[in-house]
Amino acid sequence: SPFDLLITNADVVTASDRFSTDIGIRDGKIVALGRHLGEAGRTVDASGLLTLPGGVDAHCHLDQPMEFGLRMADDFTSGTRSAACGGTTTVIPFAAQMKGQSLRAAVEDYHRRAEGKACVDYAFHMIVSDPTPRVLSEELPALIREGYTSFKIYMTYDDLKLNDRQILEVLDVARREGALVMVHAENSDCISWLTDRLVAEGNTAPRYHAVSRPQAVEREATHRAITFSELVDVPILIVHVSGSEAIEQIRWAHGRGQRIYAETCPQYLYLTAEDLGHEGYEGAKCVCSPPPRDQQNQEAVWRALAHNVFSVFSSDHAPFSYDDAQGKKLNGKEQKFQYIPNGIPGLETRLPLLFSGGVASGRISLHQFVALTSTQPAKLYGLYPRKGSIMIGADADIALWDRDLEVRISNDRLHHAVDYTPYEGRTVTGWPVMTFSRGRLVSQDFEFLGRAGEGEFMPCGQPIL
Ligand code: URP
Ligand code: ZN
Ligand code: ZN
Ligand code: ZN
Numbered sequence: 001s002p003f004d005l006l007i008t009n010a011d012v013v014t015a016s017d018r019f020s021t022d023i024g025i026r027d028g029k030i031v032a033l034g035r036h037l038g039e040a041g042r043t044v045d046a047s048g049l050l051t052l053p054g055g056v057d058a059h060c061h062l063d064q065p066m067e068f069g070l071r072m073a074d075d076f077t078s079g080t081r082s083a084a085c086g087g088t089t090t091v092i093p094f095a096a097q098m099k100g101q102s103l104r105a106a107v108e109d110y111h112r113r114a115e116g117k118a119c120v121d122y123a124f125h126m127i128v129s130d131p132t133p134r135v136l137s138e139e140l141p142a143l144i145r146e147g148y149t150s151f152k153i154y155m156t157y158d159d160l161k162l163n164d165r166q167i168l169e170v171l172d173v174a175r176r177e178g179a180l181v182m183v184h185a186e187n188s189d190c191i192s193w194l195t196d197r198l199v200a201e202g203n204t205a206p207r208y209h210a211v212s213r214p215q216a217v218e219r220e221a222t223h224r225a226i227t228f229s230e231l232v233d234v235p236i237l238i239v240h241v242s243g244s245e246a247i248e249q250i251r252w253a254h255g256r257g258q259r260i261y262a263e264t265c266p267q268y269l270y271l272t273a274e275d276l277g278h279e280g281y282e283g284a285k286c287v288c289s290p291p292p293r294d295q296q297n298q299e300a301v302w303r304a305l306a307h308n309v310f311s312v313f314s315s316d317h318a319p320f321s322y323d324d325a326q327g328k329k330l331n332g333k334e335q336k337f338q339y340i341p342n343g344i345p346g347l348e349t350r351l352p353l354l355f356s357g358g359v360a361s362g363r364i365s366l367h368q369f370v371a372l373t374s375t376q377p378a379k380l381y382g383l384y385p386r387k388g389s390i391m392i393g394a395d396a397d398i399a400l401w402d403r404d405l406e407v408r409i410s411n412d413r414l415h416h417a418v419d420y421t422p423y424e425g426r427t428v429t430g431w432p433v434m435t436f437s438r439g440r441l442v443s444q445d446f447e448f449l450g451r452a453g454e455g456e457f458m459p460c461g462q463p464i465l
Contacts, residue, residue, distance in 0.1 A: 049401055089387075
């Protein structure tokens with residue numbers, strides 16, 4: 001038969017269009033759209049469901065070694081399994097350079113971590129933490145040309161941060177090579193000064209993590225990054241924007257005609273700083289940076305999503321287990337807030353949370369949902385048109401959504417290797433009930449059906465801005 005798989009009666013929604021069609025799939029690609037396409041090895045009737053492009057999660061951390069001997073709970077198998085069960089068919093985790101390490105060695109290290117283990121397709125962003133003359137003049141330009149066309153830089157964290165001069169120098173390489181730089185914008189000295197003051201006063205519980213990183217700290221760094229982008233004349237993308245003050249800076253830059261892209265994440269829509277203050281030590285489960293703010297800021301992030309201030313909606317999945325003596329309670333002891341590893345899990349819940357609060361609640365359109373979670377990240381990071389839409393020639397990465405299904409989120413039903421979800425007990429409306437990665441059914445009804453090693457590495461093309 002001409003097709004390996006035929007999805008019939010599909011109600012397809014892309015970032016721009018909606019149409020009814022059958023979808024013919026052969027060798028992992030979409031090869032036909034239309035009616036009465038003919039015979040197929042397998043037919044799936046998508047009546048009553050929404051047919052969306054598989055999600056592209058362009059910000060997640062998998063198998064990254066950390067400071068203090070910490071390990072992430074998810075490797076490339078458990079992380080991508082979880083992604084697949086949440087409707088995500090492409091992940092772009094990080095190949096993080098350690099200070100003193102060559103950038104190429106970092107990229108090779110992460111390839112070894114991923115090789116034969118991923119269940120869905122993946123690419124890499126680099127993290128540049130040590131921009132030596134050799135990195136700036138040789139390694140970074142060469143790696144960008146080889147398909148690592150985006151990289152993240154940090155303005156905070158001692159083991160990762162760049163100073164202002166270094167930031168200007170890496171931005172200049174990005175301008176020359178056409179790479180997209182993702183910026184973690186928080187002011188490091190403000191955080192360490194606030195942290196020391198809190199600790200000196202005996203304020204070490206998890207909730208003080210949020211107090212040590214107020215919005216002013218994020219606002220200032222966001223403004224500084226925007227200024228550097230202007231001086232170097234290169235677009236940048238501000239990652240994990242948490243609330244109204246950073247949003248104001250981004251809107252200000254847009255008003256001046258600057259090419260500033262921005263990302264936000266589910267935690268800034270669903271959590272608040274109060275979640276860090278839960279009884280006992282539970283607040284550690286919601287420690288991430290920037291920290292979640294308050295309800296008014298959640299509303300500001302929703303409004304900015306609706307008004308297209310953001311281009312990308314990612315999980316920032318950073319999987320640390322709560323109880324395994326390596327995560328939030330290192331060596332069985334409750335850590336002071338400044339030692340709690342930053343980050344929360346979210347690969348599997350990213351799409352349902354945005355669908356439920358965004359589409360089902362009428363705050364954003366279905367087209368915006370697809371754009372934010374799939375099409376725009378694919379374009380910005382050079383994976384489009386292979387990923388990010390449903391069209392002839394694209395990979396058959398497709399999620400069939402039951403838009404009315406009510407699901408109570410519970411960690412028992414998730415597929416990551418983390419021992420909690422910060423969204424435990426919340427009910428969402430809408431869930432991807434079947435997910436195809438290059439035409440292979442990788443999840444159905446909360447069951448993982450894929451296999452480790454079926455996901456392929458993809459070099460990235462030039463960002464489409
Ligand atoms: O708290 C966070 N976001 N941890 C993950 C690392 C990062 O900065 O994205
Ligand atoms: Zn970050
Ligand atoms: Zn507006
Ligand atoms: Zn991150």
